[in-house]
Amino acid sequence: MSHAFLDGYKPLYFSTTEWAFIRAACARLIPSEGEGPGALEARVPVFIDTQMAGDFGKASDWYMLGPHEPGANPLLGFQSPLTPAQIYRQSIALVDEWCTEQKGKAFAELGPDLQDEVLRDLQARKMPLKAELRDFFVLLLQNTKEGYFADPIYGGNYRMAAWKYIGFPGARGAYLEWANDKGAPYPLGPVSISGDRG
C-alpha cells in the first residue's frame, strides 16, 4: 500500500530516525492487513507528531515541578520529570539502541514479527528503560488509538476511515429519533467537525 503522504510529510517534532520508528511502531499497533484502515492509512503518525509539537507533548496542562520520584508506586500516577515529547525522544533512542545491539538493526528495519516481539517486551516492561521513561509504551499505544479515532482535524483518522470501519457517526450530534429500544442499525455515515461527510 502506498503511503506517499507519510513519505512526503515533514515532521514538526520527530527527527528522521524517530519518524521511522513512529511509522513502524504504529504499523504494528494497528496493522494495515485485514479489514479496515491501519494506523498508517489513518495517518496516525501525523497525529502523534502534531501532539508532540503541541501542548500535550509539552505537558502544558500537567503539574511538572519537583521534587520528582519517577520510580514511585505506579498507582500514584505519572511522576516523571520528563514531558511526553521528551519521553518519546529518549525512549526511541534507547529502543533503537537495544534493537541494534540485540537484533542487529534499528526497530524500523526489523521484520514485523521481531517488531511485535520488541513491542510486547516494551509493554511487559522487559525492556531496560529507566523509571523516567516507564510510561513510554502506555503513551505510544494511547496516542496511537487517539490518532485513529479522534476527529480528522487533528491529523489522523484520515477521511474518517476509522469511524466508518466501526460504525461511529462522528459529530452528527443529534439522534433523538434513534433514542428507542428497537435496536435497528443506524444507517448514516459519519460527519466531522469540519463538516466533511463520510
Added chain:
Amino acid sequence: MARRQKKTDVVIVGLGWTGSILGIELANAGLKVLALERGADRDMIQNLAYPKMIDELKYGVRHGLMLRPADSTVTIRHSLRDTALPYRSLGSFLPGNGVGGAGVHWNGHTWRALPEELRLKTYVLEKFGASVIPAGMTIEDWGVTYEELEPHFERFEYVCGISGRAGNLGGSTQAGGNPFEGPRKRDYPLPPLPTLLNGKIFGDAAKAMGYHPFPLPAANLSDAYTNEYGMQLGPCNFCGFCERFGCIGYSKSSPQTCILGALKRKSNFSYQTRSEVLRVELASDRRTATGVTYIDEKGEEIFQPADLVILAAYQFHNVHLLLLSGIGRPYVAETGEGVVGKNYAYQMTGGTSLFFKDLNFNPFVGAGSSAMVIDNFSVGQIDFGKEGFIGGSYISSGQFNGQPIRSMALPSGTPTWGAGWKKGIRDWYGHSMSIGSHGSNMSYRDCYLDLDPTYRNKHGQPMLRMTFDWKPNDIRMTQFMRSKVESIAKFLNPTSWVSGYKGDSSHYDVRPYQTTHTVGGAIMGIDPTKSAVNRYLQTWDVHNVFVMGASAFPQNLQYNPTGTVGALAYWSAHAIKHDYLRNPRPLA
C-alpha cells in the same frame, strides 16, 4: 499590601452550581453579591456550541473543560506512612473549572440522599448495633434530616427540570419508580427520558428476577421546560456528548441553562473570572471574616471586603481554603482530634460489560443519564450485620456515549493492539452494554485531607494532601454488588461478559477515571468537636463563612452527589435569608 476593593455584601468563591444558587437566592433577597471564579467564563453560545464541542479528543481525553493540574492540584498517598506525590495529570477524578464548574460537564444523574444515609450512624446503631462498625470507621449523622431537606431536594429538581418517575409519593409506592426512595411530595417536573435497548433488556431481566427497575433521574430534559427563574430548556437530542462536555442544546441542567442567564441580568450581582481566592481574611478576634484576598488575571493581589463569605468551590478546594485561612481546627489523624480535613471519602464503583453478537446498541445514541436502575441493594435495604459491611449501591445499565477513544469495551482475551485488537473493535463496537454498581464509601480515621509538607502551588502555598485507600468494608460491599450484577448478566445470556471490581488486594489507583464524587473534609454535623460546619453549613468558629458542596458529606452516599449538594445549598440559603441576615450570629 493588597489593593482594597469596595465592600460588597456577599462574596462567593467559585461560580458553579452552589455559587450560582447562593448567588441568585441572596441577590433576590436584595444583597449586593460578587462571585469570584478562578477559571474562564463559559458562555453557552461562545464556548459550548456545536460543532466544536463534539470533540472527544479535546474535551473527553485532554480534559479541555477541567482544572489543569499545572494551575492547581493535590498530593496523594495511601497511608500515613507514605510520602504523598502530586496528582500531576488528571485520571481518577476531574475537578471542574470556570463558570458553571462541573455543572457544565456532568452527566446529570440527580439523586436524593436516602433518609437512612442522612442519619447513617444512628441508623446503624439502632438497627444493627455498634458491633457492626469496624475499628477506624468514623461515620456520622449529617445533622439534617431527609424531612428537613425534602422541600429543598424538590426545589433543586424543579430548578433543573429533572426527568424521572417518582417511586414514593407521600408514602404511597408508585409503579415504575424507585420504591426504596424517601417520600417525595411531588413527582419529578418532567417524565422520564426514552429507554434505550440496553435499559430495556436490563429492566426486563431485573423485573423477571423480582427487582424494581426504574429510569434514572436525569438532568437531561425529556421535554421543553421553563423554571422558576424564567430559564428555558429544550428536550435532549441524545447527542452522546454529555459528561466532560458542555451541552450543545440547552438540554442539560447546568448553572448556565438554569440560573446564570437570569442572575446575570440582576444589577446587584456581578462576577469576575480568572480571579483566584487565596484565603479568607479574619477579623482580629477571629470570630468573623472581613472578606477574601484573591489574585486577579493580571497577577495583582486584591482584598475584597464582604459581610458574608460563601465558599462554593470544588469539595477539596473548600477544605484547602479553610486550612489556608485558619478557619476551624485542622484534623490530625494520629490523635483523631480537629475537624478540618476529617472524613475524606470517595466512591466505590464497579461494572460488568456484556457482549451480544446479534444486538445493535447504537452506543453513540446516548444522554448523560439514559439508564435503568434498581435500588434493591441500597443502604436502606441491606442487612449490614448479615452481609458484613456498611453501605449500599445502585445498580444500573446506562448508555451515555459511544465515543470510541474511551468507550471501547472488548471481550476478555482481546489483545490491546495489533490485528486482534483491530478485529475486536470491528466485532464488538456497537454490540456491548454495561451494568454498573455505583456505591457508597464510608469514612475512616486515616482517610483525610491536610496541608502537604513539601509541595507548593504556583502561589507558594502548601498544596492540599489527600491520604486515602480502599478499606475491607467497602471492598466487601462492591464484591456483594458484583455477585448481584453478574447474576443479572448471566440471566441476560450474553455471548460473553467481563467484570471489573475492586478486590481484596486493590489499592487506590489514581490513573484510571473512577469518579469526581470526592466528599468530606469540611463535614456538617451537630457537634463542633466532630464537624467543621453546623447543620446550616456555617463554620462553627467564624459565623459569616458558609461552606457549600460535597465537602459537607460526613461519608459518601451511594448516589451521585449533585442532587444532595443542590438541596443543601437551598437549605443553607434559606437559613441565611430567613434567619442569619436578620441577626448575624452562629445559627447552631
